Amino acid sequence: MAGIVSxxxxxxxxxxxxxxxxxxxxxxxxxNYMPGAVKIDCPERLVVKxxxxxxxxxxDWDPQEIxxxxxSMGGSLDEDDEELVLSWGA
Amino acid sequence: MTxxxxxxxxxxxxxxxxxxxxxxxxxxxxxxxxFPYDTFEGIKITDWSKWEDPFRLTMDAYWKYQxxxxxxxxxxxxxxxxxxxxxxxxxxxxxxxxxxFLTGVTPLEYQAHRHFAxxxxxxxxxxxxxxAQMQSLDELRHAQTQIHTISHYNxxxxxxxxxxxxxxxxxxxxVPKSFFDDACxxxxxxxxxxxxxxxxxxxxxxxxxxxxxxxxxxxDLATVTFGFSAQSDEAxxxxxxxxxxxxxLEQHPDNxxxxxxxxxxxxxxxxxxxxxxxxxxxxxLPKRIMSWKEAWEIxxxxxxxxxxxxxxxxGLRVPKYADIATDEAEHISHQNxxxxxxxxxxxxxxxxxxxxxxxxxxxxxxxxxxxxYYRPRFEMWREMEARGERFxxxxxxxxCQTCQIPMGYTEPGDPTRIGFRSTEYAGxxxxxxxxxxxxxxxxxxxxxxxxxxxxxxxxQGNCGGAELSDVLEWYHxxxxxxxxxxxxxxxxxxxxxxxxxxKRVAG
Amino acid sequence: MSIDxxxxxxxxxxxxxxxxxxRLGSDKPASRYEEGVFDVQATKHFHYRPLWGPExxxxxxxxxxxxxxxxxxxxxxxxxxxxxxxxxxxxxxxTTDHNFAFEEKRDxxxxxxxxxxxxxxxxxxxxxxxxxxxxMNACSISDAGYGTAIxxxxxxxxxxxxxxxxxxxxxxxxLGGGDGELLDEAKQQxxxxxxxxxxxxxxxxxxxxxxxxxxxxxxFLVMDGMIYPLVYNHFDTEGQRHGAAALSxxxxxxxxxxxxxxxxxxxVVKVAAKESDENQALLSDWYGTWRDTMTEALAPLASMxxxxxxxxxxxxxxxxxxxxxxxxxxxx
Numbered sequence: 001m002a003g004i005v006s007x008x009x010x011x012x013x014x015x016x017x018x019x020x021x022x023x024x025x026x027x028x029x030x031x032n033y034m035p036g037a038v039k040i041d042c043p044e045r046l047v048v049k050x051x052x053x054x055x056x057x058x059x060d061w062d063p064q065e066i067x068x069x070x071x072s073m074g075g076s077l078d079e080d081d082e083e084l085v086l087s088w089g090a
Numbered sequence: 091m092t093x094x095x096x097x098x099x100x101x102x103x104x105x106x107x108x109x110x111x112x113x114x115x116x117x118x119x120x121x122x123x124x125f126p127y128d129t130f131e132g133i134k135i136t137d138w139s140k141w142e143d144p145f146r147l148t149m150d151a152y153w154k155y156q157x158x159x160x161x162x163x164x165x166x167x168x169x170x171x172x173x174x175x176x177x178x179x180x181x182x183x184x185x186x187x188x189x190x191f192l193t194g195v196t197p198l199e200y201q202a203h204r205h206f207a208x209x210x211x212x213x214x215x216x217x218x219x220x221x222a223q224m225q226s227l228d229e230l231r232h233a234q235t236q237i238h239t240i241s242h243y244n245x246x247x248x249x250x251x252x253x254x255x256x257x258x259x260x261x262x263x264x265v266p267k268s269f270f271d272d273a274c275x276x277x278x279x280x281x282x283x284x285x286x287x288x289x290x291x292x293x294x295x296x297x298x299x300x301x302x303x304x305x306x307x308x309x310d311l312a313t314v315t316f317g318f319s320a321q322s323d324e325a326x327x328x329x330x331x332x333x334x335x336x337x338x339l340e341q342h343p344d345n346x347x348x349x350x351x352x353x354x355x356x357x358x359x360x361x362x363x364x365x366x367x368x369x370x371x372x373x374x375l376p377k378r379i380m381s382w383k384e385a386w387e388i389x390x391x392x393x394x395x396x397x398x399x400x401x402x403x404x405g406l407r408v409p410k411y412a413d414i415a416t417d418e419a420e421h422i423s424h425q426n427x428x429x430x431x432x433x434x435x436x437x438x439x440x441x442x443x444x445x446x447x448x449x450x451x452x453x454x455x456x457x458x459x460x461x462x463y464y465r466p467r468f469e470m471w472r473e474m475e476a477r478g479e480r481f482x483x484x485x486x487x488x489x490c491q492t493c494q495i496p497m498g499y500t501e502p503g504d505p506t507r508i509g510f511r512s513t514e515y516a517g518x519x520x521x522x523x524x525x526x527x528x529x530x531x532x533x534x535x536x537x538x539x540x541x542x543x544x545x546x547x548x549x550q551g552n553c554g555g556a557e558l559s560d561v562l563e564w565y566h567x568x569x570x571x572x573x574x575x576x577x578x579x580x581x582x583x584x585x586x587x588x589x590x591x592x593k594r595v596a597g
Numbered sequence: 598m599s600i601d602x603x604x605x606x607x608x609x610x611x612x613x614x615x616x617x618x619x620r621l622g623s624d625k626p627a628s629r630y631e632e633g634v635f636d637v638q639a640t641k642h643f644h645y646r647p648l649w650g651p652e653x654x655x656x657x658x659x660x661x662x663x664x665x666x667x668x669x670x671x672x673x674x675x676x677x678x679x680x681x682x683x684x685x686x687x688x689x690x691x692t693t694d695h696n697f698a699f700e701e702k703r704d705x706x707x708x709x710x711x712x713x714x715x716x717x718x719x720x721x722x723x724x725x726x727x728x729x730x731x732x733m734n735a736c737s738i739s740d741a742g743y744g745t746a747i748x749x750x751x752x753x754x755x756x757x758x759x760x761x762x763x764x765x766x767x768x769x770x771x772l773g774g775g776d777g778e779l780l781d782e783a784k785q786q787x788x789x790x791x792x793x794x795x796x797x798x799x800x801x802x803x804x805x806x807x808x809x810x811x812x813x814x815x816x817f818l819v820m821d822g823m824i825y826p827l828v829y830n831h832f833d834t835e836g837q838r839h840g841a842a843a844l845s846x847x848x849x850x851x852x853x854x855x856x857x858x859x860x861x862x863x864x865v866v867k868v869a870a871k872e873s874d875e876n877q878a879l880l881s882d883w884y885g886t887w888r889d890t891m892t893e894a895l896a897p898l899a900s901m902x903x904x905x906x907x908x909x910x911x912x913x914x915x916x917x918x919x920x921x922x923x924x925x926x927x928x929x
Contacts, residue, residue, distance in 0.1 A: 107777040111781070112762050124801070124805060130649065149759045150690045154690070157688075205740075207752055245613075246607070259641070268644045274655045537648070588607070
């Protein structure tokens with residue numbers, strides 16, 4: 001389990017494109033569904049790419065919009081205009 | 091094909107310009123007078139500019155996202171109230187978990203609002219100060235959204251109406267209250283370690299994620315909505331927690347032993363307090379999604395494991411007694427529910443014995459302990475109830491001087507023996523439930539000897555009188571309405587009446 | 598499953614929480630403001646004296662010399678709780694964002710006389726530090742204040758002041774063509790220019806006040822009560838004569854905010870003064886001291902911006918504030 005990072009999002013319409021993007025952009029990611037939320041675990045590093053989410057919703061998605069649907073996280077976070085990255089050892 | 095995303099002023103740079111430069115080195119007043127509290131704990135900070143802002147929200151973005159969350163939340167609350175959402179929950183027993191939440195947790199959110207304002211004013215670095223201010227706002231949000239959500243339940247169920255009055259007085263509510271009083275009376279770096287790191291980062295998931303998911307599973311759309319909406323702020327708070335720890339450890343090697351002692355203390359304090367949540371999850375949710383033990387494995391053993399492995403590069407180790415806490419995850423919910431069952435006459439929510447089906451679930455989830463130690467007890471109590479001899483414990487319990495929980499916990503490795511520890515300080519003897527609680531006292535005896543222990547206070551005549559009825563009156567707890575078993579309570583009668591109409595209509 | 602709720606008796610057992618009903622005089626429906634604010638702060642049986650100040654409990658009426666029978670008389674006339682607060686500010690800021698976008702697209706700040714542009718860097722942008730000082734005082738009040746009515750409104754104000762400091766920073770960035778150079782220049786003015794030292798000293802002095810109510814009066818009534826009309830009214834009018842109309846649009850948030858903020862400040866001061874003669878005397882005393890300090894502190898700033906017209910402007914500001922304070926029950 002060394003270095004698992006995770007992000008938990010609400011499981012709703014707004015979060016769905018974000019969840020899909022994460023699962024697409026992080027092939028090792030694993031989604032665990034529970035009532036109302038989904039916890040996505042990934043070894044070492046997990047990235048949320050604004051470009052991927054934007055492509056799914058047909059408009060510019062600002063990484064700060066994650067604040068609307070995030071429930072929890074594990075790992076250290078870094079944020080810029082293009083992506084959010086969760087990792088350890090940063 | 092969507093067009094390429096528009097570029098704007100780089101987020102990091104923009105945030106730095108908008109925030110960091112606001113501060114100045116005072117010269118008409120000494121900096122140490124403007125910031126009198128951030129040095130006495132011995133934490134050495136050599137360069138505040140090394141602080142990394144984890145989320146870079148300017149105030150306009152904060153208003154925008156938070157305002158949007160609030161719009162959505164209140165739309166759900168309005169619809170829940172208009173549609174009598176309380177009729178859609180799994181069972182009225184569920185509401186008792188929410189009673190414990192409003193009386194035990196909500197006032198802590200308010201305390202957090204206050205003390206993050208304290209940090210938002212008194213920490214010398216601008217980065218953490220702004221983060222603390224936003225958290226102060228968030229915590230006020232949590233207190234108010236919880237009150238507004240539960241306001242609807244208060245209209246239909248007992249046990250909610252006097253929540254602030256009870257929080258300041260009732261015996262088991264001194265457990266969460268003293269926890270937070272402890273943090274707020276500490277210095278700012280200890281508070282950060284206690285609340286932002288140990289609580290928010292390491293432990294709060296246990297409260298908000300599985301429990302709120304449980305609320306959803308039990309049909310409580312209002313609570314799950316505020317719960318997850320609050321959690322979206324929590325993610326920001328968690329990043330503050332981990333950043334504070336790293337920052338202290340990176341700034342000076344002398345900080346490590348101080349921080350380690352705080353991490354040990356607050357992990358243990360948090361573990362004991364969350365025993366109440368353990369009981370809510372294992373006993374108070376009519377439909378269960380996850381046992382406390384499973385939640386502990388996911389959120390402490392696994393997530394905490396990765397966290398402490400990462401922090402080991404600074405020399406920080408896993409909190410002392412983490413192994414014992416993990417061992418206790420097999421017991422704590424059963425032991426706590428037993429305490430409340432015995433003292434139901436003085437509890438502000440209803441109690442009950444688990445049904446056969448529920449006991450089967452507990453056996454399955456706790457194969458090492460439930461059938462061996464706890465099922466026999468519940469079955470005995472059930473037989474006593476059947477004989478009309480429902481067991482009440484009429485002796486006032488001894489409380490642990492540190493965590494303030496009645497001494498009902500067993501020895502590590504021996505679940506048949508109640509653990510007792512004691513120590514002497516300034517000519518008085520003090521009692522504890524565990525080595526963890528005793529260590530905490532011995533590190534700060536002058537602080538913990540001050541504790542307002544509810545049972546001592548009753549004995550000293552400070553709680554309305556010597557009789558149970560006097561104390562209940564002083565608590566503003568209505569005998570026969572707010573307390574005692576669910577079976578026979580006004581809550582139950584009302585719920586059954588609603589259900590019988592529903593059955594008629596559906597049938 | 599749909600059920601006909603009309604067939605189920607779902608009469609509420611009570612309309613609101615018991616502590617709220619006691620304040621309303623009976624059990625009747627209460628507003629979200631009332632439920633979210635009344636009695637939320639713990640008042641009794643605290644466990645440990647603060648290590649950082651053992652002379653008080655962490656929530657303690659004794660942190661101010663102002664005395665109140667009931668701290669929930671300080672009801673916010675705006676009835677702000679977190680939800681209404683953030684939604685109101687998000688809406689206000691949307692207009693601000695729109696104004697910035699409109700002006701940036703047309704490069705409207707470029708029309709300002711170059712000399713006046715320098716003046717803006719000298720008088721307006723340094724105010725971001727003043728706002729940061731106000732933010733610190735607002736946090737202090739939220740920290741040390743007593744009762745949720747005060748502490749919630751105070752933390753909202755802290756957020757407001759940070760937000761305003763950031764709007765001012767943004768004006769500096771736009772004025773400087775996109776980077777932070779002008780912000781550095783303005784900070785230097787704040788730290789060193791004679792025009793600012795009186796104000797900076799007053800701000801720093803307010804930051805070490807031990808009595809949170811004095812900080813509230815000094816910051817929100819006196820300092821804000823003089824600086825806001827001076828800057829956003831008198832200086833702004835002066836700016837119109839130098840082609841700075843575009844700047845007014847970017848300052849609209851502050852003008853609207855200030856009108857709203859004053860309603861709350863006035864309500865708080867008025868209630869405190871009315872409570873007792875002791876309060877009234879103390880508040881009047883603080884008022885006089887801080888007003889004199891600020892009148893003196895603002896003179897060099899006013900004359901830098903308004904030259905010969907400075908004295909009249911300052912006199913006007915002074916008079917308006919005295920009139921306002923008198924209406925609140927203070928002795929001038």
